[in-house]
Amino acid sequence: MNKITKIIIALIVCLAVGYSASTVTRPSVETWYPTLIKPAFNPPNWIFMPVWTILYIFMAVAAGLVWDKIKGQNEEVKKALGFFLIQLTLNAIWSYLFFGLKNPLLALIEIVLLWLFIYETYLKFIKINKIAGYLLVPYMAWVAFAGVLNASIWWLNK
Structure with missing residues (x-):
């Protein structure tokens, strides 16, 4: 399977x-969301x-670039993609906690865990492919901002 195919598969998943x-x-x-006090x-x-x-596209390209290195760095790539899948799952869970359960506190706790997994994914990706690592930087920044926003919404509405 070539690099483009791997990126397309990652894009579909993301x-x-x-x-x-x-x-x-x-x-x-x-x-529900319009009724909340927001910062x-x-x-x-x-x-x-x-x-x-845009962030999902960046994440998919990053994952595809790392996946493309599987032949040369099998164990490192598998571990990096494992962290990628965990953070992607946590990404989806946040929406269910915040918007589905309408629980900003639980979502806040989870977003901290999400950010830590994104950071660990970034550390693993950058060792395998620098561009893949850099593609996760806007995602880390946005999730950090989302964490501050989540905390503010929780605080203003508790």
Whole structure:
């Protein structure tokens, strides 16, 4: 399997996870989320979909680039992709906790764990393919921002 095919498969997986999370998010964005007190730095709702789409694309390209190195660095690549799949799962779970269960505190605890797994994935990816590692930097930054936003929403609405 060539590099492009691996990136396309990773893209399908990442976008499927994003779509799955959006099915829980969408109804709450229209009903529950507007009732919450939000901090002044809360972005407008329309910004989240394009940002997450770009981040999922970056994540998929990163995963595909790492996956492409499997022949030369089998164990390192398997471990890195394992961390990638864990963080991707945690990414989806956050939406279910925050928007599905409407539990900002539980989502806040989980987003800290998510960020730590993204960081560990970044450390593993950058050793295998520098570009793959760099592609995760905007994701880490956005999740850090989302963590601050999540904490603020929890604090303002507790």
